[in-house]
Amino acid sequence: MEPMRPYDAFLLISFGGPEAVDDVIPFLENVTRGRGIPRERLAEVGEHYYLFDGVSPINQQCRDLIEAIRADFAANGVDLPVYWGNRFWEPMLGDTVARMAKDGVRRAVALSTSAYCSYSSHRAYLDDIAKARAAVGPDAPEIELIRPFFDHPGFIEPLVEYARAALDRLPEGERAGARLLFSAHSIPTAMAEASGDPEQGYGPGGAYAAQLAEVARLVTERLGGGHDYELVYQSRSGPPSQPWLEPDINDRLEELAAEGVTAVVTVPHGFVSDHMEVKYDLDHEAVATARRLGIAFERALSPGTHPKFVAMARELVTERATGAERVGLSDLPGCPEGSATCCAPR
Numbered sequence: 160m161e162p163m164r165p166y167d168a169f170l171l172i173s174f175g176g177p178e179a180v181d182d183v184i185p186f187l188e189n190v191t192r193g194r195g196i197p198r199e200r201l202a203e204v205g206e207h208y209y210l211f212d213g214v215s216p217i218n219q220q221c222r223d224l225i226e227a228i229r230a231d232f233a234a235n236g237v238d239l240p241v242y243w244g245n246r247f248w249e250p251m252l253g254d255t256v257a258r259m260a261k262d263g264v265r266r267a268v269a270l271s272t273s274a275y276c277s278y279s280s281h282r283a284y285l286d287d288i289a290k291a292r293a294a295v296g297p298d299a300p301e302i303e304l305i306r307p308f309f310d311h312p313g314f315i316e317p318l319v320e321y322a323r324a325a326l327d328r329l330p331e332g333e334r335a336g337a338r339l340l341f342s343a344h345s346i347p348t349a350m351a352e353a354s355g356d357p358e359q360g361y362g363p364g365g366a367y368a369a370q371l372a373e374v375a376r377l378v379t380e381r382l383g384g385g386h387d388y389e390l391v392y393q394s395r396s397g398p399p400s401q402p403w404l405e406p407d408i409n410d411r412l413e414e415l416a417a418e419g420v421t422a423v424v425t426v427p428h429g430f431v432s433d434h435m436e437v438k439y440d441l442d443h444e445a446v447a448t449a450r451r452l453g454i455a456f457e458r459a460l461s462p463g464t465h466p467k468f469v470a471m472a473r474e475l476v477t478e479r480a481t482g483a484e485r486v487g488l489s490d491l492p493g494c495p496e497g498s499a500t501c502c503a504p505r
């Protein structure tokens with residue numbers, strides 16, 4: 160097998176999540192340190208995790224993805240060891256980078272489980288890589304983070320397939336008129352405005368909202384059937400005084416019911432796996448809202464370990480290693496590779 164020059168390792172970077180009741184509070188403290196999240200919100204989110212015995216699905220989803228990436232690498236002659244580090248829970252990124260240094264890794268290529276531009280979904284990953292490398296010192300490997308991949312066909316095509324399957328799960332009479340709701344993590348409007356590269360001149364929601372809207376359009380177009388679709392947000396935190404992106408999916412469901420919409424398919428296109436934000440905020444909370452309003456509701460799967468999404472990891476590594484042209488289905492520029500200003504707070 161040929162090594163994937165110039166890299167000698169692949170690193171998956173994810174968010175991390177608790178895997179036991181006693182992990183929940185320390186995890187939430189890690190996530191919210193210095194972020195100004197009210198205590199009441201923390202207690203409330205803690206309850207989401209306790210409902211699942213303190214176990215977030217995200218770590219097992221990362222293990223499954225890694226296993227699939229290893230198999231895909233092996234089947235396609237990519238000879239790179241695969242490492243995994245999280246920003247907020249074990250295995251912590253800092254520990255993984257230390258182990259990579261011990262193993263003699265010199266230059267790694269990293270993929271994050273986050274598809275879009277914004278401080279939280281892009282710049283924060285770069286900052287945490289820098290912190291982890293600084294803590295290891297001069298022996299730390301170089302780590303190159305792969306660009307946000309929101310419009311890559313390996314991300315879009317699984318979304319289309321799973322949205323179609325969700326439509327098919329609706330009662331037959333509801334399918335044709337179903338409204339598509341594309342749901343992403345809300346972020347503060349100030350963070351949204353600062354997302355992407357300052358030179359690129361996006362609207363008020365910045366690159367984040369523009370990319371989310373574009374993916375919603377790409378998926379709806381490929382789905383066919385002429386469905387009406389819209390972008391909604393979920394999982395708002397922060398104090399009520401701070402503006403975050405809207406509308407919230409639950410508020411929007413109320414309005415849609417009043418407008419006479421009777422069926423909805425929600426596509427969680429802001430996420431790459433069915434982790435807690437999907438399992439609680441959509442499958443628990445939004446489902447209950449829809450039921451109360453008498454709206455038929457189906458939630459599409461997120462990409463998870465779809466073979467096309469798994470292959471995307473390899474294709475992005477090759478793209479980066481060979482300097483090939485960026486593959487994407489939209490005309491949006493995305494974050495310039497290696498930009499020091501992209502998604503930085505202004």
Ligand SMILES: CC1=C(CCC(=O)O)c2cc3nc(cc4[nH]c(cc5[nH]c(cc1n2)c(C)c5CCC(=O)O)c(CCC(=O)O)c4C)C(CCC(=O)O)=C3C
Nearest residue numbers: 174176190194204215217273279280344346396434435436
């Ligand atoms: C853009 C975005 C993504 C998608 C991109 C990506 O994946 O990176 C994402 C993913 C996730 N968010 C997650 C969990 C949490 N996010 C929180 C808080 C926050 N998220 C934010 C944004 C995002 N978050 C923001 C602006 C905050 C406010 C604090 C701050 O300014 O940083 C909090 C604190 C409590 C709360 O207030 O909700 C928790 C527990 C989990 C793990 C789920 C699991 O355990 O399965 C995942 C994958």
Ligand SMILES: [Fe+2]
Nearest residue numbers: 279344394436
């Ligand atoms: Fe979050």
